[in-house]
Amino acid sequence: MARSNALYIGLAAIVVIIVAAAALFFMGRGSEETAGEEEVITINVGLLVDETGPTSDVGIGYARGAEAAFKYFNEKGIYTKDGVRVEINYIKRDYAYNPTQAEEFYREFRDRYNVIAVIGWGTADTEKLSDQVARDKIVYISASYSAKLVVKPYNFFPAPDYSTQACAGLAWLREEYGGGKIALAYDSKVAYSRSPIPAIKEASKILGLEVVGDFDLPLRASEADAERVAREIKAAGADFVWCGNTISSCSLLARALAKVGADVVMLVNVWGFDERSPDLVGEEAYGMVAGISPFIYPVFASGIEGFNVIYEAAELAGIPREEVTLRFVQGFVNVWLLVKAIESVTSEDLLSRGGEALKEILESQTFDFGGITAAPVKFQPGFHVPYKDVYIVMLAEDGSLVLEGKYSAPKGIDCARVTIERG
Amino acid sequence: MSLEEWSNLVFQGILLGVLYSLVAMGYNIVYRVNKSINFAVPQVVLLAAYVSLIVAVAVGSFIAAIIAAVLVSIAVSMALERTVARPLLGRPPVALIGATLGVFYALKGVVLIVGGSRVATIPIDIDYYEVGPLDIATNDVISLAGALPVFASVVILHRKTRFGAAMRAVAEDAEGAAAYGLPVKRLMLAGWALAGLVGGLGSILLAIKTQVSPELEYFAIRALAASLIAGLDSLGGVIVGGIALGLAEQIGSKILDPYLPGIGRDIAFLVLLIVLFVRPYGLFGSERIERV
Numbered sequence: 143m144a145r146s147n148a149l150y151i152g153l154a155a156i157v158v159i160i161v162a163a164a165a166l167f168f169m170g171r172g173s174e175e176t177a178g179e180e181e182v183i184t185i186n187v188g189l190l191v192d193e194t195g196p197t198s199d200v201g202i203g204y205a206r207g208a209e210a211a212f213k214y215f216n217e218k219g220i221y222t223k224d225g226v227r228v229e230i231n232y233i234k235r236d237y238a239y240n241p242t243q244a245e246e247f248y249r250e251f252r253d254r255y256n257v258i259a260v261i262g263w264g265t266a267d268t269e270k271l272s273d274q275v276a277r278d279k280i281v282y283i284s285a286s287y288s289a290k291l292v293v294k295p296y297n298f299f300p301a302p303d304y305s306t307q308a309c310a311g312l313a314w315l316r317e318e319y320g321g322g323k324i325a326l327a328y329d330s331k332v333a334y335s336r337s338p339i340p341a342i343k344e345a346s347k348i349l350g351l352e353v354v355g356d357f358d359l360p361l362r363a364s365e366a367d368a369e370r371v372a373r374e375i376k377a378a379g380a381d382f383v384w385c386g387n388t389i390s391s392c393s394l395l396a397r398a399l400a401k402v403g404a405d406v407v408m409l410v411n412v413w414g415f416d417e418r419s420p421d422l423v424g425e426e427a428y429g430m431v432a433g434i435s436p437f438i439y440p441v442f443a444s445g446i447e448g449f450n451v452i453y454e455a456a457e458l459a460g461i462p463r464e465e466v467t468l469r470f471v472q473g474f475v476n477v478w479l480l481v482k483a484i485e486s487v488t489s490e491d492l493l494s495r496g497g498e499a500l501k502e503i504l505e506s507q508t509f510d511f512g513g514i515t516a517a518p519v520k521f522q523p524g525f526h527v528p529y530k531d532v533y534i535v536m537l538a539e540d541g542s543l544v545l546e547g548k549y550s551a552p553k554g555i556d557c558a559r560v561t562i563e564r565g
Numbered sequence: 566m567s568l569e570e571w572s573n574l575v576f577q578g579i580l581l582g583v584l585y586s587l588v589a590m591g592y593n594i595v596y597r598v599n600k601s602i603n604f605a606v607p608q609v610v611l612l613a614a615y616v617s618l619i620v621a622v623a624v625g626s627f628i629a630a631i632i633a634a635v636l637v638s639i640a641v642s643m644a645l646e647r648t649v650a651r652p653l654l655g656r657p658p659v660a661l662i663g664a665t666l667g668v669f670y671a672l673k674g675v676v677l678i679v680g681g682s683r684v685a686t687i688p689i690d691i692d693y694y695e696v697g698p699l700d701i702a703t704n705d706v707i708s709l710a711g712a713l714p715v716f717a718s719v720v721i722l723h724r725k726t727r728f729g730a731a732m733r734a735v736a737e738d739a740e741g742a743a744a745y746g747l748p749v750k751r752l753m754l755a756g757w758a759l760a761g762l763v764g765g766l767g768s769i770l771l772a773i774k775t776q777v778s779p780e781l782e783y784f785a786i787r788a789l790a791a792s793l794i795a796g797l798d799s800l801g802g803v804i805v806g807g808i809a810l811g812l813a814e815q816i817g818s819k820i821l822d823p824y825l826p827g828i829g830r831d832i833a834f835l836v837l838l839i840v841l842f843v844r845p846y847g848l849f850g851s852e853r854i855e856r857v
Contacts, residue, residue: 194673198682198779330826358818358826362783365704365775366577366815367830373570390684390778401693401702402573418684422776424691 183222183489184229185496187212187480188251188260190267195238196361197264197334199390200413203469204285206461208261209234210470211477214455220481226489230481233257241267252278258496259283261476265334272297281483281497281504283476287412287436288337289561292526296497298504300479300511300519301436302530302551304334304411305341305561308384309551310532311409311434312345315382318546319407321350322381327359327371327395334413335361335386340564341557342384348555354378363391365398372398375406383408389415393422400426407432412532416468417441420541429539432546434532436516437475440466442545448512451478475511479519482509516548527558566819572698574815580705582811583712584774586804587767588788589795590719591642591760596797597736598756599650601661605641606764607785608672613638613768615680618777621687630687631769638765639758641672646757651750684778687769708774715766716804719759723800732756736798790837796850806848810836 189208192201212232220228233255235247244267251257257280262268265286272294275282282297289303302310315324324346328335339356346353355378357371372395375383383399383406385392392414399406400423408431410419415433417440423431440463443449452474456466483500484492486507491499505526509519517529534546551557588610595603613634621630649668653660691703723729734742735752743749767788771781788807795806813836818829846852 193682194677194779196780196783199684202682356826358822358829360827360830362780362830364581364784366581366811367818369577370574370815370819373573377567377570390776390780393684394775401700403700422684422686424686426691426693 180227181489182227182229183493184231185259185484185492186251186255186257187230187232188248188255188257188262189232189234190244190247190251190260190262191234191236192239192263193236195236195240197239197388197413200388200416200469201239201263203467204263204473205234205236207466207470207473207475208477209473210455210459210461211474211481214451214458215477215481217458220484222484222489222492223486224488224490228484228489228492230484232261237263237267239264239267241270245271248274252280258492259480259500261473261480262286265337266332268297269333279495279497279501281480281500283480285472285476286334288333289341289558290337292558293524293562294526295524296501298479298521298526300475300509300515300528301412302516302527302532303558303561304338305557306527306530306551307412307434307436307532308338308342308386309345309555309557310530310549311384311432311534312342312349312351313552314432314534314546314549315407315409316349316351316552317549319381321352323352323354323379324382324384325354325357325375325378325380325406326384326386327357327375328384328386329361329391330356330358332361332387335411338386338411338557338561341555341560344560344564345552345555345557348552351382354380359385359387359391359395361387361391363387363394365394367391368394368398369401371395372402372404375399376402376404380404380406382406385410385414387411388413389418389422393419396423396427396431400424400430406430410434412436415535415537417543418467419537420543423537425541428537428541430537432534432536434534435468436529436532437468437471437514438516438533439468439535439543439545440471441543446513448514451512452514471514475514478511479504479509483507525558569698573700574819575812576699576701576705578812578815579808580708580774580811581815582791582808583804584708584767584771584807585784585788585791585810586807587712587715587763587770588785589792589803589807590716590800591764591767592789592792593795593797593800593803594719594756594760594763595650596792597800598732598739598753599654599658599661601658602665602789602797603645603650603760604662604665605645605668605672606760606789607782608669608676609638609641609761609764610768610771610785611676611779611782612641612672612679613765614772614777614781615676615683617769617772618683618685618687619679625688627687627689631766634769634772635762635765638768639761642757642761642764643754646754650753650757680777680779682779684776686776687773689773704773708770711766711770711773715763719763720801722759728755787833790833793837793847794840796844796847798851799847799849802847802849 191205237243259281262284268284268286289305291297486503505523516531519528616637617630617634620633791807791810795802817832
């Protein structure tokens with residue numbers, strides 16, 4: 143009996159050793175191999191997404207776009223400046239918008255997979271990790287466009303920060319409708335929703351808009367919550383409403399504003415309005431909602447060269463064109479930015495300095511996405527606001543989406559800095 | 566704050582509470598037959614909502630959507646009884662709690678495949694009406710008109726029919742009921758099916774009232790608070806528990822949010838905490854509820 147136990151233990155130990163050796167072999171950072179004649183470098187990149195948590199209403203599309211980009215660029219071939227092929231091994235984790243879980247996954251990315259970059263998601267977790275990624279010299283490209291991240295050395299995103307975007311949106315309101323009273327509806331417990339509020343309050347003064355109050359709209363709002371907030375906004379006599387949540391609660395608020403008969407124009411943050419909005423807000427709210435976006439919507443893609451790449455990638459991934467949404471584009475462009483940076487470093491730098499080399503490239507070059515972003519992406523060292531323009535898309539009276547044009551934050555105020563200093 | 570604002574606030578609070586009650590009733594029915602909590606309810610609600618959306622879009626029929634939601638919910642609940650609850654009969658209540666928590670996560674994967682975390686509305690025309698000080702929408706009317714008959718039917722079924730009497734006997738003492746020749750296992754299966762029925766109806770009515778979205782899962786989790794406030798073994802009490810919760814959330818948010826932003830949404834759990842401190846078995850529950 144004792145002998146057979148020893149045999150089993152011995153066999154188990156052999157299996158464990160084989161599995162551990164295989165894991166070490168496949169997970170090594172910057173491993174080099176030769177496929178036929180071609181030298182290939184494999185790098186590991188983390189992909190942190192929310193597909194099951196409270197921001198999954200926009201997170202799924204983002205994750206889909208990012209994954210399609212990884213697959214597409216790997217398939218097409220990513221080559222460093224000196225012509226060495228790079229294969230990106232991406233490790234995807236769904237953290238369900240839980241910052242503590244995000245930290246755990248980040249440690250896994252860093253310690254187990256030795257990633258040199260992470261494609262990340264939310265504001266609270268990205269802000270929380272920003273000092274750590276700087277210490278670890280890991281480039282972190284997030285879906286959070288929080289102003290607090292623009293001064294963090296290893297954090298990047300191919301869009302203006304939320305505060306600059308909001309200020310540009312206010313400039314549009316002022317130009318289109320003149321002055322008036324604005325109500326701010328957002329989830330006061332959520333870092334993403336709170337992020338641009340100090341800048342909005344400051345920019346409103348310059349633009350002649352009067353802030354009539356902060357109204358707490360839960361990210362997971364019920365229709366009863368939305369209606370309560372809508373009545374409070376109506377009672378405050380607002381002409382305009384800022385909605386700083388994601389699409390589920392912002393569309394409920396738009397519907398509720400229409401229900402209570404509030405005569406307002408609602409301006410919505412980038413994650414709170416997209417192609418689904420016409421269906422979600424209902425006909426009664428047509429003509430009173432507009433969304434901000436640093437990326438042009440796929441419905442306006444005609445003639446935009448960059449979309450050829452995205453559509454080709456979608457086709458490769460078996461995704462129909464009609465499923466290429468704004469969220470898909472946002473995820474895709476984040477990965478595309480990383481790929482462009484990899485293509486500008488030498489293989490030696492990529493292997494020896496990893497994230498540090500990518501950061502230097504990101505801060506020294508201009509990246510053009512063929513007209514998808516509202517302007518070319520150029521990061522200044524120490525202040526990563528790549529451009530200051532946004533698109534405004536209006537939900538017209540007939541339910542169609544209308545591109546109002548490109549707008550910039552008002553002169554005389556640096557909205558990102560306002561949030562950094564007062565947020 | 567005007568009378569109109571208060572009236573609408575109270576109306577919406579009650580409406581939300583009625584929907585909480587409907588979902589909470591599913592928890593209570595299962596508790597009565599198995600003396601444990603079915604933690605898979607939120608995912609069953611979500612699955613039923615997504616299936617109803619798919620059917621509503623594909624078939625274009627609102628009735629077909631309701632039938633689909635109810636059938637899916639009943640089928641999943643019955644499958645849970647046969648594959649999870651029945652093998653655990655006679656085990657401590659915590660065994661079923663653990664098992665249904667496992668099912669919660671397994672179903673979450675299924676829901677992701679079926680629904681893909683989509684956010685959408687059930688395609689119905691929504692009109693608005695003014696009734697006195699109240700602003701009422703078509704979806705408010707459907708939710709209320711759908712929920713009230715279900716409550717009435719379940720309570721009548723439970724109190725006035727032979728089937729209800731048999732169910733009560735099983736709930737009181739399953740072994741004793743078996744000794745009297747009652748088909749206990751079939752009655753337990755029927756109990757889970759009934760829980761699935763009310764859960765499915767709750768799911769579609771919630772979807773009509775708000776949206777079909779992953780957020781429905783959290784409504785169903787808060788409905789458990791309504792169930793615990795009422796007392797897990799009280800069917801009638803759950804209506805009071807749900808409405809109390811809906812009103813507490815809305816009125817609490819209205820009064821407290823200006824001073825403590827965001828406190829309103831935590832009120833469900835504050836109320837639950839207070840009730841459980843004062844009456845651990847809930848407002849209308851029996852004192853013999855076993856602590857696990």
